Amino acid sequence: MNRKIGKQSLIFENKPQFLSSAAIVGDVEGKGNLAEHFDLILDDDRWGEDSWEKSERKMFENAVKLAVQKAKLEISDIDCLLGGDLLNQIISANFAARSLEVPFLGLYSACSTMSESLLVGSMLIDGGYANKVACTASSHFSTAERQFRLPLEMGSQSTPTAQRTVTGTGCSILTNKDDENGMNVFITSATIGKVVDMGIADANNMGAAMAPAAMDTIVTHLDDTKTTLDDYDLVVTGDLGFHGSDLLYEICSEHGVPLSEKKHIDCGKIIFKAEQKFGCGASGCGCAATVLNSYLLKQIKAGVYRKILFMATGALLSTVSGMQGDTIPGIAHAVVIERGSRQ
Amino acid sequence: MSSFTDYLWAFVIGGAICVIGQLLISLTNLTPSRILVLFVTSGVILTALGLYEPLVEFAGAGAKVPLTGFGYSLAKGAIKGAMEDGVLGAFTGGITATAGGVAAAILFGYLNAVIFKPKTKK
Amino acid sequence: MNDLRKEEQRRYQNKVNERMPKSETALQCVKAFCVGGLICVIGQFLNDCAIVHMGLDKDMASTFTCIVLIFIAATLTGLGIYDKIGRFAGAGSVVPITGFANSIVAPAMEHRVEGYVMGIGANLFTIAGPVLVYGISASVICGLITCLIIA
Numbered sequence: 001m002n003r004k005i006g007k008q009s010l011i012f013e014n015k016p017q018f019l020s021s022a023a024i025v026g027d028v029e030g031k032g033n034l035a036e037h038f039d040l041i042l043d044d045d046r047w048g049e050d051s052w053e054k055s056e057r058k059m060f061e062n063a064v065k066l067a068v069q070k071a072k073l074e075i076s077d078i079d080c081l082l083g084g085d086l087l088n089q090i091i092s093a094n095f096a097a098r099s100l101e102v103p104f105l106g107l108y109s110a111c112s113t114m115s116e117s118l119l120v121g122s123m124l125i126d127g128g129y130a131n132k133v134a135c136t137a138s139s140h141f142s143t144a145e146r147q148f149r150l151p152l153e154m155g156s157q158s159t160p161t162a163q164r165t166v167t168g169t170g171c172s173i174l175t176n177k178d179d180e181n182g183m184n185v186f187i188t189s190a191t192i193g194k195v196v197d198m199g200i201a202d203a204n205n206m207g208a209a210m211a212p213a214a215m216d217t218i219v220t221h222l223d224d225t226k227t228t229l230d231d232y233d234l235v236v237t238g239d240l241g242f243h244g245s246d247l248l249y250e251i252c253s254e255h256g257v258p259l260s261e262k263k264h265i266d267c268g269k270i271i272f273k274a275e276q277k278f279g280c281g282a283s284g285c286g287c288a289a290t291v292l293n294s295y296l297l298k299q300i301k302a303g304v305y306r307k308i309l310f311m312a313t314g315a316l317l318s319t320v321s322g323m324q325g326d327t328i329p330g331i332a333h334a335v336v337i338e339r340g341s342r343q
Numbered sequence: 344m345s346s347f348t349d350y351l352w353a354f355v356i357g358g359a360i361c362v363i364g365q366l367l368i369s370l371t372n373l374t375p376s377r378i379l380v381l382f383v384t385s386g387v388i389l390t391a392l393g394l395y396e397p398l399v400e401f402a403g404a405g406a407k408v409p410l411t412g413f414g415y416s417l418a419k420g421a422i423k424g425a426m427e428d429g430v431l432g433a434f435t436g437g438i439t440a441t442a443g444g445v446a447a448a449i450l451f452g453y454l455n456a457v458i459f460k461p462k463t464k465k
Numbered sequence: 466m467n468d469l470r471k472e473e474q475r476r477y478q479n480k481v482n483e484r485m486p487k488s489e490t491a492l493q494c495v496k497a498f499c500v501g502g503l504i505c506v507i508g509q510f511l512n513d514c515a516i517v518h519m520g521l522d523k524d525m526a527s528t529f530t531c532i533v534l535i536f537i538a539a540t541l542t543g544l545g546i547y548d549k550i551g552r553f554a555g556a557g558s559v560v561p562i563t564g565f566a567n568s569i570v571a572p573a574m575e576h577r578v579e580g581y582v583m584g585i586g587a588n589l590f591t592i593a594g595p596v597l598v599y600g601i602s603a604s605v606i607c608g609l610i611t612c613l614i615i616a
């Protein structure tokens with residue numbers, strides 16, 4: 001039977017189930033709103049390594065190990081590790097996979113990587129190609145800052161629309177629907193996002209660059225699955241921030257989807273406290289990844305939310321593309337996460 | 344020794360040049376590296392047109408410390424070199440006049456990078 | 466179709482600009498003015514010291530001032546203090562010569578893990594390099610024009 005519906009969406013028949021999750025964050029995130037939900041908060045974002053890049057890959061590796069441990073499995077039980085990060089050639093993911101010694105598919109869709117890894121992981125499980133997959137995404141403030149912006153010791157100010165990259169890795173272990181140890185939380189459908197570029201060129205305004213992609217995916221998803229916003233308890237976006245979320249509400253209502261603050265959480269808006277003063281909020285692969293794998297999954301498991309549309313958003317720019325005058329393309333992949341029964 | 348008014352003008356003119364930079368950053372989204380380039384080049388051009396020298400006379404360090412002052416030293420050196428030694432002087436003058444600053448920046452920059460590890464921002 | 470897309474993009478960009486959070490330009494200008502002014506006053510003081518106590522002539526006094534300011538800024542960058550000043554002062558600590566020193570030390574420190582030659586050595590001028598390129602080129606052109614005029 002055809003499991004593709006509409007233009008871009010997929011239905012999972014053998015619904016992949018969350019088995020466990022883990023989130024490791026840096027000290028600044030540990031002072032934010034969600035501190036109590038994270039599994040591990042680092043005292044120092046260098047984590048005893050001599051470079052931040054090495055610290056990021058250590059975080060990646062340990063998040064996978066921690067999730068595997070919480071699932072009472074061995075690393076060798078993982079059929080496939082999926083994940084990525086923001087660094088060139090996704091070195092954090094690649095090098096973590098080197099020491100984990102598991103089959104590995106590296107993914108990149110910038111800050112949308114967490115939803116991409118859940119989406120591809122779900123396809124592997126539903127298709128019967130894997131029994132257990134680890135879906136991961138990671139980012140690190142200090143490595144991203146130096147790759148995409150200015151050196152850390154430069155005395156420059158951030159603009160009001162700038163967002164702070166989250167230091168953190170989130171990992172979910174997915175299993176098939178019959179696994180009795182599972183969390184009873186399932187991925188039931190997904191929508192593969194299109195790359196959308198509305199001509200925003202300001203690399204300090206990623207929220208505005210990504211909002212149209214998020215809108216496109218929401219509208220397409222609702223259309224493909226013949227659902228409306230009323231069918232969902234919550235729409236979660238990755239890192240649009242305050243400015244980007246406002247824009248999302250406006251363009252969504254123009255397309256007949258009355259999304260508002262009541263039904264929407266942006267991970268970038270909730271992770272830091274207002275008094276931490278990080279402009280428009282948080283960003284980075286780790287933003288959606290850590291919020292999903294700590295706070296959100298706990299809320300769904302506890303029954304606070306029954307069905308959510310989880311959609312991390314990514315800005316697909318590089319340092320070279322920006323300098324050559326290209327605008328910033330955005331992407332958003334969506335997965336539907338539902339609390340339910342194994343039947 | 345400078346008088347109190349000399350200090351006052353150094354403060355006011357120096358501060359005012361920084362405000363121009365701030366307006367450029369806030370209103371045009373220019374990055375700091377572009378600001379630095381813009382200020383040095385403007386300093387060179389203003390000096391060549393004879394407009395910067397009076398400001399230096401008037402405000403002292405207030406005009407010399409901002410990067411436009413670096414441009415001023417470069418241009419002044421190059422003009423002086425050209426007057427004294429012709430074409431060769433035009434090439435050597437600017438760098439000669441600013442050699443101290445550039446050499447200091449390279450050495451202290453190198454030493455600090457060797458000694459200190461960068462810290463993350465909170 | 467293409468025109469329609471362009472029109473849509475333009476409308477969206479207008480929306481983004483309308484909703485853009487405002488930066489506190491006025492307050493920031495005051496901060497930049499005070500810090501920038503203060504750095505210049507320190508420069509004036511150093512210049513006085515060089516002339517009065519060390520007996521240097523005007524040009525040498527300027528060079529001395531420049532070197533000391535660069536030394537202070539480089540050290541503050543190394544100690545991790547200059548970026549904090551910068552976050553408060555904005556252009557007030559970018560525009561003075563101290564900002565130039567900061568832009569040399571900061572990238573070099575960041576790349577120290579990539580080694581002494583290609584890490585520190587090659588990255589000292591990733592940000593400040595263009596300043597020298599444009600500054601020095603402009604000064605040479607200015608010298609050459611002077612040659613033409615006096616010839």
